């Protein structure tokens with residue numbers, strides 16, 4: 388069953404989402420053959436808002452929502468009941484339960500470091516940026532994947548507002564540190580708080596978003612409420628949840644996973660089917676809700692949009 392949430396239906400008119408998605412596809416250069424194909428088989432149809440879709444059963448696919456490759460979105464159930472969020476638990480099925488009641492208000496995101504105008508945004512400020520729907524594949528480093536319909540806005544809107552200084556080369560992100568609310572943070576095995584980083588040009592790329600909603604509802608705690616990063620061409624762990632800080636820095640920042648196991652997780656972590664994880668192949672993936680495996684795509688299928696960022700770089704050495 389699809390949980391019902393407290394969202395104002397007026398704010399999520401399917402038509403509005405439809406137009407913003409088309410705008411995004413156009414901007415990203417996606418409105419080519421795939422859009423024609425989608426139209427031909429009636430897939431540019433409408434957007435179902437969970438709570439209104441009565442017939443959804445766990446594991447079933449949601450009719451109408453597809454990414455630009457025509458892949459169906461995973462169900463609300465899949466996306467909210469199968470999570471990686473180590474601050475709560477390493478058990479993917481346990482995150483939803485343990486994160487119930489996680490306090491997301493008041494919430495601020497401090498944007499600081501090498502910027503002209505350091506700013507602390509409240510979550511209400513951030514929700515005023517124009518929210519769009521982005522249906523993205525998420526490829527976990529553990530070789531499973533999902534298609535997730537986010538609502539959010541490009542990170543570059545925030546970065547432009549604070550005016551990065553010329554010395555700023557990287558962006559560092561940090562998750563809330565609060566072991567009272569996040570029992571996983573009591574474990575000394577991990578270097579809390581969770582942190583991640585991007586090169587400034589990656590952070591400025593239009594595909595990189597801050598997500599505040601999913602399936603037209605406010606994003607739930609297990610998915611990184613109230614605001615999380617989504618970088619669709621990189622392994623899922625780069626997409627840091629429940630962030631409180633964005634810092635512009637000169638040097639490449641440390642990251643949670645590369646601190647724990649530098650030989651397994653690099654800074655870049657672009658999805659690359661040709662570079663195996665030391666303990667398993669990255670050539671294929673299991674789409675949650677499907678049996679069998681799919682071939683993993685270079686840059687998770689976003690090569691056309693992002694490959695130019697890495698021209699001349701050895702993507703094996705820079706894994």
Ligand SMILES: Nc1nc2c(c(=O)[nH]1)N[C@H]1C(S)=C(S)[C@@H](COP(=O)(O)O)O[C@H]1N2
Nearest residue numbers: 470471472473527562581610623624626628
């Ligand atoms: N703060 C924080 N962010 C995180 C994680 C985490 O453990 N803590 N897990 C990452 C991993 S490994 C993945 S695959 C995605 C999963 O996002 P989802 O549960 O919304 O699908 O979140 C990423 N962001």
Ligand SMILES: [Mo]
Nearest residue numbers: 527528623624
């Ligand atoms: Mo992951």
